[in-house]
Amino acid sequence: MSNSYTTPPTLVDPSRVTAGLTLRTTEISKLGELQNYAFAHGGCVDAVAQAWGPAVFRVDATSPTDVCEWYIPRPSNHHNVFKLRIACHRTASGNKIGGRITFPLSANSYDADIAITDSTRYSSAFEELSISVTASENELFCKLTLFVECVSGYVEISNINGSWTYISSPLSTGVLQQGSNTFIPQGINRLGADRPLSARFGVETLSNITTLRKRGRTLLNWSGAFDFVSGSTGPAKGLGTFESDLMFSIVSLFGGMNQQEDLDVDVFINVENYVSGTFEVEIFGYRLAIVQNGWNRYGLSLRLSELERYSRDFRLSMYQVGLMPTARNQEILLGDDNRITSSPVYIKGLSIIGV
Amino acid sequence: MLIPTGYKSLPNEQGCYNNQVLFGSTVSQMASALAQLTHCKFLAQAHYHIGQPCFTAIGGRQGASTLYKDVSQYNLMYQTTPLSSHLALIVQCRSWGDPNVSSYFDVELRNTTSNSYSGTVLDYGIRFQQGSDLTGGSFETFTAFTGSELIEAPTNTTPDFPRPLFVPSANRGQLLNLRFDFNYVEAFTIHIYDLLIPEVTP
Numbered sequence: 001m002s003n004s005y006t007t008p009p010t011l012v013d014p015s016r017v018t019a020g021l022t023l024r025t026t027e028i029s030k031l032g033e034l035q036n037y038a039f040a041h042g043g044c045v046d047a048v049a050q051a052w053g054p055a056v057f058r059v060d061a062t063s064p065t066d067v068c069e070w071y072i073p074r075p076s077n078h079h080n081v082f083k084l085r086i087a088c089h090r091t092a093s094g095n096k097i098g099g100r101i102t103f104p105l106s107a108n109s110y111d112a113d114i115a116i117t118d119s120t121r122y123s124s125a126f127e128e129l130s131i132s133v134t135a136s137e138n139e140l141f142c143k144l145t146l147f148v149e150c151v152s153g154y155v156e157i158s159n160i161n162g163s164w165t166y167i168s169s170p171l172s173t174g175v176l177q178q179g180s181n182t183f184i185p186q187g188i189n190r191l192g193a194d195r196p197l198s199a200r201f202g203v204e205t206l207s208n209i210t211t212l213r214k215r216g217r218t219l220l221n222w223s224g225a226f227d228f229v230s231g232s233t234g235p236a237k238g239l240g241t242f243e244s245d246l247m248f249s250i251v252s253l254f255g256g257m258n259q260q261e262d263l264d265v266d267v268f269i270n271v272e273n274y275v276s277g278t279f280e281v282e283i284f285g286y287r288l289a290i291v292q293n294g295w296n297r298y299g300l301s302l303r304l305s306e307l308e309r310y311s312r313d314f315r316l317s318m319y320q321v322g323l324m325p326t327a328r329n330q331e332i333l334l335g336d337d338n339r340i341t342s343s344p345v346y347i348k349g350l351s352i353i354g355v
Numbered sequence: 356m357l358i359p360t361g362y363k364s365l366p367n368e369q370g371c372y373n374n375q376v377l378f379g380s381t382v383s384q385m386a387s388a389l390a391q392l393t394h395c396k397f398l399a400q401a402h403y404h405i406g407q408p409c410f411t412a413i414g415g416r417q418g419a420s421t422l423y424k425d426v427s428q429y430n431l432m433y434q435t436t437p438l439s440s441h442l443a444l445i446v447q448c449r450s451w452g453d454p455n456v457s458s459y460f461d462v463e464l465r466n467t468t469s470n471s472y473s474g475t476v477l478d479y480g481i482r483f484q485q486g487s488d489l490t491g492g493s494f495e496t497f498t499a500f501t502g503s504e505l506i507e508a509p510t511n512t513t514p515d516f517p518r519p520l521f522v523p524s525a526n527r528g529q530l531l532n533l534r535f536d537f538n539y540v541e542a543f544t545i546h547i548y549d550l551l552i553p554e555v556t557p
Contacts, residue, residue, distance in 0.1 A: 007528070008437035009393050011557040012386035014356045019379035027382065030557075034389040042392060045399035045434050051545070052406035054424045085432050085470075085530070122430050125470040161401060163434040202371025202381065209388045213362055217396070222404050224415075233408040240415025245496060246447060246543045249402040254395075255361030263362065313503045314443070315553050316360050316395070333415060340414025355396075 003171040003185035005036035025193045028201070032186030035208045039176065039183050040167040043075035047218045048144055051159035054121055058229040060154040064098070067157075068146040068223035071268040071295065071351035073216025075164055076178040080133040084144070084162040087126040089118035091153030099129050099162070100145040103137050104295075110134065113147070121158055130165075140179040140216060141266065141353065143295075146223075154229055181211040214262050216353045219321045220249045223270075224348035238272065238346035239323065241335035248322025250310050253354055255317055258301050263355045265321070267298045270349030279345045281332060282324040284352065290345070321352055356557050359391040390555075398549035399436050405429070405542045419449045419496075419541060429535040430472045433547050437528040441506065441550040442520040446499040450485045451539035458485035458539040460499075461514045464522070465532040474532060478521050482514035489540075496543060503550050519550055
């Protein structure tokens with residue numbers, strides 16, 4: 001019994017699944033394949049993406065040094081290879097760049113690094129790392145850290161992106177997990193002609209759809225630069241006042257989220273210099289109170305207004321998701337009146353993951 | 356088949372138990388919900404924020420940079436899905452603002468064979484020109500948008516007027532490179548989206 005799927009997936013003919021018609025194996029086997037495809041491929045798109053202009057982000061650390069960090073969603077407990085692509089160059093051969101995935105609850109981490117080949121910006125080829133999760137992990141959010149180590153000179157980072165590798169057809173047998181939720185792959189042979197269709201197929205299909213609806217999508221991901229070559233200018237370490245005009249994505253969120261369990265948006269805010277007291281930031285239509293230094297997490301339901309123009313263009317319900325252009329945010333973001341040299345509380349990372 | 360764009364309520368699973376009459380609507384709702392997942396929810400998107408230089412004494416951006424390069428190139432990777440066919444772009448940027456300087460940017464689509472920046476051109480792409488295509492926005496930012504027309508495979512060999520980029524069927528599911536050439540334009544954000552195909556023939 002093979003839990004296979006076809007790529008690209010083919011849909012069920014809606015005219016064949018209306019009341020009064022015989023339920024054909026064609027439609028049922030397509031339903032099975034669609035589930036298997038969605039589990040294998042769903043969410044295997046860019047989980048992180050960020051870029052820097054020419055000569056902006058240069059790192060000269062001579063020991064392995066973390067330079068950026070993001071929260072990313074993991075599609076399931078069985079998606080174990082993360083491909084990290086880094087466009088970068090170096091001034092000395094032997095300079096390396098790497099990525100590390102850390103699961104916050106288990107505290108396990110997995111990393112990979114590579115010696116950089118290019119010596120000028122976008123000279124010939126980008127670097128690609130495969131970070132393999134080799135132990136069993138059941139967390140659906142993890143931290144991705146970028147690190148650099150130089151022999152001499154510096155490394156300049158132009159842009160990065162990364163995605164989980166899809167699971168090849170067929171899926172393995174037995175129950176699969178997405179966090180604490182289950183997914184039961186569908187054996188395509190069992191759904192073929194002249195086989196009895198069990199009631200279990202319908203129950204499992206509904207359960208699988210419910211699980212897949214909870215799978216995360218990156219809506220916004222940004223990290224400040226933690227370390228770089230010293231000088232009067234460089235990449236942003238934290239969010240500045242200008243970012244409230246820019247630090248958002250226009251993205252689709254789907255109707256029905258608020259009516260169903262566990263379909264919310266997760267906001268992760270990475271804060272530096274926080275000890276105690278009130279520090280609030282307005283994001284995704286909420287005023288969020290920071291409670292600890294480092295990463296803070298919030299699960300939020302959708303309460304923004306739809307963007308009519310983009311909704312019409314994209315034929316989807318589109319929303320502006322991110323930092324809000326409010327007076328309160330202007331006060332807490334880095335700027336002339338709130339310089340990093342005075343050690344204020346500032347935001348050095350922001351990740352928003354929807355469903 | 357019309358692709359649903361929302362999470363409609365699913366039928367009661369008891370309707371699938373043994374000894375129940377299985378109406379067509381139960382299977383139809385399953386088909387519809389799976390189409391929403393595969394052809395809508397799991398479409399690709401990428402959101403690049405472009406870091407421009409800022410003063411280290413401040414630590415963050417407080418305005419458009421006076422330090423950015425007049426001419427710059429970006430090769431932004433984009434992981435497509437097997438269903439990615441048309442790519443829309445939303446770009447926030449600032450132009451030079453001098454009528455004597457030609458401010459524009461071009462975008463083209465390439466494959467990434469051997470991780471190369473100079474892979475085969477898949478779509479010779481588009482040009483956004485100051486004065487005609489860089490409009491809207493607030494304060495000092497412009498918003499450039501390709502629109503969302505589901506175009507046929509393009510045949511241009513020089514940059515076209517703004518439209519979505521087209522992914523040939525042989526390259527769907529691959530990692531692609533969107534090459535941006537900015538001329539007297541400072542980029543702040545670049546958002547890349549798979550476009551929803553609202554009706555698909557099964």
